[in-house]
Amino acid sequence: MKDFEIFDISGDVGVIAFGRDLQEAFVNAAKGMYSLITDPGTVEERTVIDITVEDNSLEGLLVSWLNELIFYFDTYSFIGRKIEVNEFTPTLTLPPRGGGKGEGEGEGEGDKIASQPTYKIKASIRGEEFDQQRHEGKLLIKAATYHKLKVEKINGIWEIHVIFDI
Amino acid sequence: MALEKLRRIDDTKIEVPLDYKPGMRVKGIIYVDAILEKALEPQSIEQVANVATLPGIIKSSMAMPDVHTGYGFTIGGVAAFGLKEGIVSPGGVGYDINCGVRLLKSNLRKDEVISQIKDLITVLYSEIPTGVGSKGKLRLKSEDERRLLLKGAGWAVEQGFGTAEDLEKMESGGCIEGADPSLVSDKAYERGKAQQGTLGSGNHFLEVQYVDEIYDEHAANSLGLFHDQITVMIHTGSRGFGHQVCTDFIQVMARAASKYKIELPDRELVCAPFESPEAQDYLGAMKAAANYAWANRQCIMHWTREAFMRVFHISPGKLGMTLLYDVAHNIAKVEEHQVNGEKMRLIVHRKGATRAFPPGHPELPEIYRKIGQPVLIPGDMGRASFVLLGTEKAMQETFGSTCHGAGRLMSRHQAIKKAKGRAIWREMEDKGIIVRATGRGTLAEEMSEAYKDISNVVDVVHKAGISRKVARLRPIGVIKG
Numbered sequence: 001m002k003d004f005e006i007f008d009i010s011g012d013v014g015v016i017a018f019g020r021d022l023q024e025a026f027v028n029a030a031k032g033m034y035s036l037i038t039d040p041g042t043v044e045e046r047t048v049i050d051i052t053v054e055d056n057s058l059e060g061l062l063v064s065w066l067n068e069l070i071f072y073f074d075t076y077s078f079i080g081r082k083i084e085v086n087e088f089t090p091t092l093t094l095p096p097r098g099g100g101k102g103e104g105e106g107e108g109e110g111d112k113i114a115s116q117p118t119y120k121i122k123a124s125i126r127g128e129e130f131d132q133q134r135h136e137g138k139l140l141i142k143a144a145t146y147h148k149l150k151v152e153k154i155n156g157i158w159e160i161h162v163i164f165d166i
Numbered sequence: 167m168a169l170e171k172l173r174r175i176d177d178t179k180i181e182v183p184l185d186y187k188p189g190m191r192v193k194g195i196i197y198v199d200a201i202l203e204k205a206l207e208p209q210s211i212e213q214v215a216n217v218a219t220l221p222g223i224i225k226s227s228m229a230m231p232d233v234h235t236g237y238g239f240t241i242g243g244v245a246a247f248g249l250k251e252g253i254v255s256p257g258g259v260g261y262d263i264n265c266g267v268r269l270l271k272s273n274l275r276k277d278e279v280i281s282q283i284k285d286l287i288t289v290l291y292s293e294i295p296t297g298v299g300s301k302g303k304l305r306l307k308s309e310d311e312r313r314l315l316l317k318g319a320g321w322a323v324e325q326g327f328g329t330a331e332d333l334e335k336m337e338s339g340g341c342i343e344g345a346d347p348s349l350v351s352d353k354a355y356e357r358g359k360a361q362q363g364t365l366g367s368g369n370h371f372l373e374v375q376y377v378d379e380i381y382d383e384h385a386a387n388s389l390g391l392f393h394d395q396i397t398v399m400i401h402t403g404s405r406g407f408g409h410q411v412c413t414d415f416i417q418v419m420a421r422a423a424s425k426y427k428i429e430l431p432d433r434e435l436v437c438a439p440f441e442s443p444e445a446q447d448y449l450g451a452m453k454a455a456a457n458y459a460w461a462n463r464q465c466i467m468h469w470t471r472e473a474f475m476r477v478f479h480i481s482p483g484k485l486g487m488t489l490l491y492d493v494a495h496n497i498a499k500v501e502e503h504q505v506n507g508e509k510m511r512l513i514v515h516r517k518g519a520t521r522a523f524p525p526g527h528p529e530l531p532e533i534y535r536k537i538g539q540p541v542l543i544p545g546d547m548g549r550a551s552f553v554l555l556g557t558e559k560a561m562q563e564t565f566g567s568t569c570h571g572a573g574r575l576m577s578r579h580q581a582i583k584k585a586k587g588r589a590i591w592r593e594m595e596d597k598g599i600i601v602r603a604t605g606r607g608t609l610a611e612e613m614s615e616a617y618k619d620i621s622n623v624v625d626v627v628h629k630a631g632i633s634r635k636v637a638r639l640r641p642i643g644v645i646k647g
Contacts, residue, residue, distance in 0.1 A: 074410075131299075138298065
C-alpha cells in the first residue's frame with residue numbers, strides 16, 4: 001500500500017491517500033498535502049505542534065484537519081514531517097452513513113448530522129519553520145475543498161480523495 | 167452528459183437549456199465562440215447548470231469565455247440573485263476574495279526601460295515579497311488590521327503608501343462599505359497579520375508591460391494610454407486572510423444550507439438566504455477581506471513606484487506612475503439592475519469575472535463616467551494583457567460583467583510534463599521577457615501553452631459587445647511567486 005498519490009485536475013491538484021484504518025488515511029492525506037508545498041525530504045523535526053480538530057461529519061473532519069494544517073503553514077510557516085495521532089474518535093470501521101445515497105455530497109443528511117457524534121482528531125506534528133532558503137516552495141495551497149471529496153473503504157483499505165484550491 | 171442539448175445562440179454564446187438538468191430554475195448562457203467551445207470542459211457546463219438550480223437566481227446562470235471548472239461555481243461565472251428569495255454563496259466568490267487586477271501607467275516609454283529591465287525586475291523582486299512561505303514587510307497588530315479591514319486601500323494611503331488620488335480610480339474606491347471586522351475569525355486575523363503587502367503565488371504576478379497596440383485611439387487617449395508607454399499590472403488578492411474567511415464560512419454555510427433546507431447538487435455550492443444572519447455575516451466578513459485585498463494591491467503599487475524611481479533615478483513627477491484602474495474579479499455585490507424592464511437590487515456573484523459598467527453609470531468615478539469603466543484583463547505571462555471598457559450591452563446581458571483572464575487549458579501537472587527539459591525562463595528571455603519566480607515549478611505551470619489564448623477570449627467579449635477593446639499590453643518583465 002502506498003501512502004498517497006497526487007492527482008491532477010484542471011487548475012488544481014488533489015491527493016488520494018490510503019490507510020489500513022481511517023487514522024492512517026488522515027495522516028497520509030496530510031503528508032500528501034505537505035508534499036505539494038515542498039519536498040518532504042528537506043523538512044526536519046525541530047519543533048512540534050499539537051492540533052485538535054472536531055467536526056460533526058467525517059468529511060467535515062477531514063477538510064477541517066487539512067485546513068488546520070494549511071492555517072499553521074500559512075500563518076506560522078510551520079511545515080510538518082512526522083504526524084502522530086493521539087486520539088481519533090469515533091474509530092470507525094464502516095462508513096458513517098448507512099450505505100444511503102453514497103455520493104450524496106452530504107445533502108439530505110443535514111438533520112442526521114446534528115444528532116451524530118462529534119468526530120475528533122488530536123495529533124502532534126513534528127516539523128519546522130519553512131525557510132525559503134532551504135525549502136523549495138512548490139504550491140501555495142489556499143484551502144482543502146469539498147469538491148469531489150471521498151472518504152471510503154475499498155477492499156479493506158481506506159481511501160481519501162481530496163482536492164486543494166491552489 | 168446531455169451535451170447535444172446545448173444550443174448555439176449566435177457566434178459568441180451558447181445556451182444550456184432548462185431541461186439540461188432537473189431542477190434548473192433558469193437557463194445557462196456560456197459566452198464562447200466556435201474556437202473556445204472546443205476547450206469547454208463538460209464539467210464546467212454541469213456547474214453552470216448546477217448554479218441555475220439555486221433559489222432566487224435571476225435571468226440566467228452565466229459563464230464568460232475564460233470559463234473553466236471550479237468548486238461549485240465555475241471560474242468565469244456570473245450569477246445574480248434576488249434579495250428577497252435569493253441566496254449568497256461563498257463558493258460564488260471563491261477562496262481568494264477580491265482577487266483582482268490593477269494597472270499603473272507611466273510617462274516612460276519602452277525604449278527608456280528596456281535596457282534596464284533586468285535591474286528593474288531584480289529590484290521589484292527583492293522589494294515585493296513573493297512566493298510560498300514568504301512573509302511581508304508589514305506586521306499588523308490586531309488594531310491596525312481592524313482599521314485596514316474597514317478602510318481598505320484608504321488604510322494603505324494613511325500609512326503613506328500612495329496618495330488619496332489613487333483611491334478615486336478603484337472599483338468601490340478601494341473600500342467596500344459594510345465590512346464588519348467583528349465577523350472575522352481570530353484565525354483569519356492571525357493569518358492576515360504578516361501577509362499584507364505580499365504577492366502570493368500561483369497565477370499571481372506583477373508585470374512590466376508596454377502598450378503595443380491600440381484599437382480605439384479616442385478611448386486610449388481618454389485613459390491616458392499611448393503607444394510604447396510603460397505600464398505595470400498587479401494581479402493578487404486578499405491572500406491567506408481571504409482564504410481563511412472563505413474556509414470559515416464554507417463551514418457556516420454548510421450548516422445554514424441544511425437549516426434552511428436548500429437542496430444542493432454540489433456541497434461546494436453551500437449557501438444561505440440573502441436575508442439570513444449567516445449570509446449577512448458572510449457578506450460582512452467578505453467585505454473585510456475585499457478591503458484587505460485593495461490595501462494589498464495599494465501597498466504593492468507603492469513599492470513598485472519606489473523601485474522605478476530607484477532604478478531610473480527619477481522624481482515621482484517625471485515618472486508619472488499613476489493608477490489607471492483597479493478591478494475585483496472575485497466578489498459578491500449588491501447592485502441595481504434592470505430585469506424585465508424593472509429596476510431591481512440584486513446580489514451579483516462574480517467568480518473569475520470582471521465588472522464592466524457602461525458610460526454614465528453612477529458608480530463610476532467622475533473621470534471615467536463618460537467613457538465607461540476600464541476593464542483590465544491579464545493574459546498569461548508570455549502573450550499579452552488587455553484594457554477594455556464596460557458597455558451598456560454588458561448591463562443588459564451580463565449584469566455588467568465580462569471575462570477576467572485567459573483561463574487554464576492544461577492542468578498544472580500536464581504543464582510541468584510539457585515543460586520538462588525546457589528552460590522556460592530562457593524561452594521567455596528569447597521572446598524579450600525577463601522573468602523571476604520563487605518556485606521552480608511556477609514557471610512551468612504558468613507557461614503560455616498552459617492557458618487559452620487571451621486574444622481569443624477578449625475577441626469573444628468584444629464581439630458579444632459586453633466590453634470593447636481599447637489597447638493591448640505586452641510583457642517585458644514578470645515577477646511571480
